[in-house]
Amino acid sequence: AASANVQYALKELISDFGKKSGCEGVKTVVASSGKLTAQIERGAPYHIFLSADMKYPLYLYRKGFTVEKPRVYAIGVLVIWSMKGIPLREKGPMVLLSDDVKRIAMPNPRNAPYGRAAREYLSRIGLFDKVRKKIIYGESVSQTSQYIFKKLVDVGFTAKSVVLSPRMKGKGTWIEVDRSKYSPIKQGVVLLKKGEKNRCATGFYRYLFTPDAKKILSRFGYITDEQN
Amino acid sequence: MFDQQFVETIFLTFRLAFITTVILFFAGLPVAYFLAYKDFRFKPVVETVVSLPLVLPPTVLGFYLIVLLSPEGFLGGLIEKISGHSLLFTFEGLVLGSVVYSFPFMVHPLQSGFSSIPPSLIEASYTLGKSRIETLLKVILPNMKPSILTGIVLTFAHTIGEFGVVLMIGGSIPGETKVASIAIYEEVEALNYDRANLYALVLFLITAFILIVVYTVNRRFTRAQNL
Amino acid sequence: MFDQQFVETIFLTFRLAFITTVILFFAGLPVAYFLAYKDFRFKPVVETVVSLPLVLPPTVLGFYLIVLLSPEGFLGGLIEKISGHSLLFTFEGLVLGSVVYSFPFMVHPLQSGFSSIPPSLIEASYTLGKSRIETLLKVILPNMKPSILTGIVLTFAHTIGEFGVVLMIGGSIPGETKVASIAIYEEVEALNYDRANLYALVLFLITAFILIVVYTVNRRFTRAQNL
């Protein structure tokens, strides 16, 4: 099971892992972290849970559904993205204050880590209260990305993995925001008790921390431990 | 416990359900009337089109609505040209989305209600010089109360519970488009089960209260004959 | 384009919708019959309870179902004790969830259909020595076809489109619980709009085809009299 925003990278990881280990056809189930957590709690037959943050894996760990403590397999990177030609590169984040920007999308901070990061970032640079009225909340990173991509909003916050995804690559303009102005978006993974006995599951879990995997992850816009 | 945002959200929810139901009743009536009393070649096609919004997952329907309503979309452009602003991420947009999504829930029961009226009643009204409209209001509608009730209850309850479309085209703006179903969803996602339960409970109680009143009043007027 | 998983998913979707509709028809009939023909004090309460599943956002309903059906939950424990395995994350579980969620869509139209039958027809059948069952099958049901159609179409289409409950208690397991609505959701989430559109289109076309056939056959039998 994996939360939505890791799935592009996940596809590559799985095929790479498949080639190397012979575990073909690792199946993925994609939903939001909250739903997956609720399901796992009730005995969903998942082996590994790749979350978009640490909260959900920790929750499951505390409740005793995991084999060991959650580990960080990647750190997400927040970007501001626009399809409407807002001069992000030139003016930086302050462009959000301009009248050209009427609507700003961000994932909902209540349940999406990228949303929390975006809000924290805006508060730290003192913009949050000023742009509050312009904000539209997307349910998830991907919905927020849709809002941006469909030009329903002028700019928006999303994950770097989105703008680097095969479909979005090269569309619009985006900038990374100052990484020191928000707490790192640690993406946690846990090996679930149901997967403890499964050779492929444990194999894949271990594979996630190999350099091969890290290379793929960083290609998709994640920061992995070494670079940190 | 019941902070201001909570109350605001609940209120917004019932406002949306109420407005949607009212609009759908008046929008659904002519369509259902037409489908029940006219026979034409392509009627099955029209009936199918009426049912189709149901087939799409609400979020997907919401997605297509976004495409349609976005300033670049056909409808969105038109609306923006006329009214000066877009419907997306506004309460009006939510109403539109709910209306589209719940359309079949109103039209179908009304249509089957219309077909259950004995034609001789309608003929009698016509020969008494009453226009179609007057016949509709005074003869047809009062004699299809169970179907009207079905349409209204299904639409109302469904609009309260619906969240896919709303989630898509609303943007969860507190006081404007953040209705209870979305609030509950968010709370569940955030693992705040207590608060989700509270929302659900309040929603449940208010709706249950409304429905019990409706059904009790209805029972007064149309007592079943124990057959 | 139509790889095996695609076909499998579409097939699973219609299988779910079909099974759910059949179950709901037979489960909804007695409830609707009872509500239409019996009058008792707490009837408004029962009617309200029947409508309430609608009020909850589907994912939330799904959430509560999970809680109920989990091996620790009351019902789940019972089921596991009896059948030896849990319903959660299985096709049977999906069916159960859809049945609960779509219940009002079947019961309401049937109930209003029952009330539209002139009591004298039922009396006539009784005096001809026909039992309640035979009267139901041969006299009542054939004369409330529009309502039955409404119930079936609403349930069927709604089950196809529903994804909140299914997502929650199904777990999106390919070939077992991953129905089209979820597939679409996942593809949209993954920004694979083309594939999402393809799913939606195929779903649309098949359902449209089924509905057009149903409506055309129905038109044959119950022609509207242009009034």
Added chain:
Amino acid sequence: MILKLEKRLKGSEGEFLLNVDMDIPEGSFVTIFGRSGAGKTTILRMIAGLEKPDRGFIKVGNSVYYDSSAGIDLPPQKRKVGFVFQDYALFPNMTVAENILFGMEKPDRGFLDYLLELTGLEKLADRKPDTLSGGQKQRVALARAVARKPEILLLDEPLSALDMETRKMLQEELQRIHRDMNLTTFLISHDFSEVFRLSDTVYVLDRGSIVKQGRPEDVFVQERLSGKVKFSGEIVDIKREDVVYIVSVLIGNRIIKVVADPAEAEDLSIGDRVVVASKAFNPFIIRV
């Protein structure tokens, strides 16, 4: 069969008590006669089990259909009655033939054909009731009620929508059915001739109570004369012819022309109800 029924009804002149007590030999043909709203239909409905008396007792042959004191109340299905409803209550989803077949315990094609022929509906066998004329519907209702081969036949104005000719024919058939199947038959009718022709016993009901009962001729005929004759009728025309007036009086379906002198005629006008009498009347009978 024994029939003791009590039920409060709301009529056009306020509440009243329907209260009847009848002891009817099995196999007899009983007519209930009375004004609109007197409670006739209600009696039949209670016999059929479609309505519950406030108090009462119904026994047919050896089986007790209803007994309020013993708490017995057979459901309609268990009472072997055939009911022709005042509003027909045909099943719209079935054709004429299917409606009739539905009445039978097991489908009997031969009997169906017989009933269709009896009611002159052969050509309409495959039509739905919606497209039938009033009289045609009524005939289907009759055929369907008989199809069940009931013990008791309850006929609520079964021929009222029919023309004289069809009606006479069906009356004869009803009589035959009644005799052949030894049915106890209850008829509600407003037609004197029908009542005379068909029934053994007439009960006249008024506001829920039986005010008269007996053989039709005892109940309806006040005068019995053979040498003298009196007909009541109505003046439909008065015409002057030379010095006398010719007064046309409608009696039954006949017009009698009576010569009246001007003094007499002055008193009369069209629409008056009159009696035509004759002192010297030597009737003889010619068979037709």
Added chain:
Amino acid sequence: MILKLEKRLKGSEGEFLLNVDMDIPEGSFVTIFGRSGAGKTTILRMIAGLEKPDRGFIKVGNSVYYDSSAGIDLPPQKRKVGFVFQDYALFPNMTVAENILFGMEKPDRGFLDYLLELTGLEKLADRKPDTLSGGQKQRVALARAVARKPEILLLDEPLSALDMETRKMLQEELQRIHRDMNLTTFLISHDFSEVFRLSDTVYVLDRGSIVKQGRPEDVFVQERLSGKVKFSGEIVDIKREDVVYIVSVLIGNRIIKVVADPAEAEDLSIGDRVVVASKAFNPFIIRV
């Protein structure tokens, strides 16, 4: 008014063509008489605009209701007709009073009270049709049709479910309404006396064609005699009394007892249709 109608119908003996051509003076009272399924109701429905002739022409006063060649087809609302339906078609959601009021162009309490009294429904004014007896429903239907003060009154067996007494009373009222409001009235009835009492002209319809027309007495009465009398009737009883037989013959609602000698009586049996004749008959009239 002029009425030319053609329409193919499917009857009990196969298809037939309803084809009538009537020229009716405004204000007259017309009866359509005929067998079940002859097309009577269909004619009224076409006049009211509820059914479309295949071809035809309907003109009332100066307004053309229907003209197939000119493509004119007024909707029912524009035709000022009052229709009493064979199946009443009362509005179940309205009380008796509301049903009648609904028929009026504007509510007229006084007229309502008059109509309620006329039909003897005062006490039932607040009842819903479901709880009425057959005859009560029929009276509501009549009151509602009249309430509109129509130009043409179309009565499809409007009194068939009523007892003689109520029926006679309403016939008189119908006549008065007809005269007072100068209505053109069409009546469908199977009751001879009703037809005689009420109508100026009778059209006898058979399988869609008019086979006879004229004044009631011309259409129905074959013999005209005053010194001689003949009544057709039916034998309801034969009893031996000493050496003679007393034969009871039902004529209209009367029983005539005729003395017959054994030779005569041998030939007769109950149920036979007979003619009672008398050579010497000196009728006189007594007003009642």
